[in-house]
Amino acid sequence: MTLVTIAPIVRAISVSMTSAEGVALLTSPEAPSVTMLAVSGMWAFSLLLGRVRGPALRSPFVTHALASSDVPRATSFRGPLLGSGTMVVALTTAVGVLIGASLVSTGHSTPSDAGLFVLASTCVGVISSIAWLAGQAMPRAAALISPVVFALGAVTSTVPEMQPFTPWGWVGLAYPVAAATGTLAPILAVTATAAAAAPALMSRLSITLLAAQAARWAAATSYATGMELAAAATVYQAAPKVGRHLRAVRPALPSPVVFLLRDAVGAARTPVRLAAAALALAAAAALFTLSLVPEWPDWALGAVAGVILFAGLGPFTDGIRHAASVASDLPLYGISDARLLTYHTLFPVFATIATLVVTTAACALLIGHAIPAILGSLALGILAVIARIGNALKGPLPPALLSPIPTPMGDLGAAARLTWAMDGVLLTALAGASAALVLQSPVLLLAVGIALTSLTIRRWRHRA
Structure with missing residues (x-):
């Protein structure tokens, strides 16, 4: 999609978010809780998505050639991981920018609070990308962890006392209209830890799993093209x-x-x-x-x-x-x-x-x-x-x-x-x-x- 086609979509979303109904939703007391539930749901979905189609994936022939070689997985599959992760981070950051800009333009937030929320949104994208990779590297563990993450997110969104002790709670506390915004340090630490774990997760990718995912993705894209x-x-x-x-x-x-x-x-x-x-x-x-x-x-x-x-x-x-x-x-x-x-x-x-x-x-x-x-x-x-x-x-x-x-x-x-x-x-x-x-x-x-x-x-x- 070109900038010419994306611009009207972004403009329409911006107008809807600055309308009376959109501002009422963004400034409602439940907005931080919904944000926490959405973040936990995104991380849980990323874990499950990695089980069927991970971010570190190439075409079937290239996958077989690189996976069966002596080149480390962290080197041979780094390009697809970075490309997929960049799209996820760009998406979450764009959502944070739209929410922050809407609240700032209507006078419900300060630019500094909105900037902190945008940074938290970027961290959400990075963690989502690593969770996606974790689902690909550890499919069985991801199937067990995913519902636990979403269940804890649902509980945290209804129990305010748990917010300071959970990663999705830190994102909710960083919401531009929330009272506390001093929670970026722990979410940044979690983001750095997740990013540091990427090479170890990539080393767990087996050639059988990579070949199966590559073949299924190639077949699916072939059908979708038709x-x-x-x-x-x-x-x-x-x-x-x-x-x-x-x-x-x-x-x-x-x-x-x-x-x-x-x-x-x-x-x-x-x-x-x-x-x-x-x-x-x-x-x-x-x-x-x-x-x-x-x-x-x-x-x-x-x-x-x-x-x-x-x-x-x-x-x-x-x-x-x-x-x-x-x-x-x-x-x-x-x-x-x-x-x-x-x-x-x-x-x-x-x-x-x-x-x-x-x-x-x-x-x-x-x-x-x-x-x-x-x-x-x-x-x-x-x-x-x-x-x-x-x-x-x-x-x-x-x-x-x-x-x-x-x-x-x-x-x-x-x-x-x-x-x-x-x-x-x-x-x-x-x-x-x-x-x-x-x-x-x-x-x-x-x-x-x-x-x-x-x-x-x-x-x-x-x-x-």
Whole structure:
């Protein structure tokens, strides 16, 4: 991305953060606690990310050549580590600059306090990069440490007495509107210690792990280049290992129950993936409920809830993808294609409705708006399932999109291909924003629902 394309995005974010709603969020009493939770979540996510795709990674051939040589890992893989770490540090620093500049421009902070927070944000980026490397070097330990880090962050954000004794607590105390800002010394010490541990972590990288990660990343990027994002995500899908002794198909039961039980048992064979999906659905429901609170940015939270909901439905819709893949072939089970797709839709629909209703009702008891939140989340959940069906029926990239689209602003062919590849995410985000605004105008949600349903029906009729 060039500076010409980045500048409008930065300007839009700056305007939103200096608006009345943005300033109210940044200056709320909960802002330091949310910052601590976000920092701990970022470090926990970095540990898990390193297990599947670490920062010290090259192409498969170069990885094999360097990893099997006598050159130390700290030398041969230093370049990719520095490049990946620089991007992470730049991202966290940019977030700190935007928050600090917004608070300074509105008179809620001094430039010195904002500068200290920017420095703390840079330290967060450095530690995140080392945590990413630690996840790559010690995948088993990272799987155990990651939930502990996030759990401690959640506890620290609710127990103020723990803030002076945790790294994420030091970042929260450095928030520009916080009372204490003398916590940079310990966070700087942790940052220096983490950076000094990088060579030792790189020496633990085995050739087997590096080769496996390089091969999977090369395959994923190859699929992504061809706009096959679902296939790219499948490369990192965990293989089922748990519950393989459980009987998934019971022909004696009625057909809808047979397929419902089959999809449920199949999803349970990857319990971590299923648990992450359930948490994503719950998080989407909580965000959507918050979008109905007048003090929060309604449409933005609704759009984010839609995106998270679409992503979380992945493990629940494996049956839908299977039905879509065989829909154009001879019937496998002696039933029609439409009935096969309908039966495989039962499990994601029931799981989505149950998770959204329970989570939305629990959140609505705290902040109100129970009936609109439940109805809106149900509508969003159904539209997300429809988007998943349409995404499964999409098929390969149409050749017509490979031709250039010349305009006075340049070639929009790449934008058209990206829009086609991410249409499910974009439409679900639009559905989430529309559902959050349903109290003001239900017409927009109805229009999005009609457009999404029509697109899915058209793809079903024109399936290859």
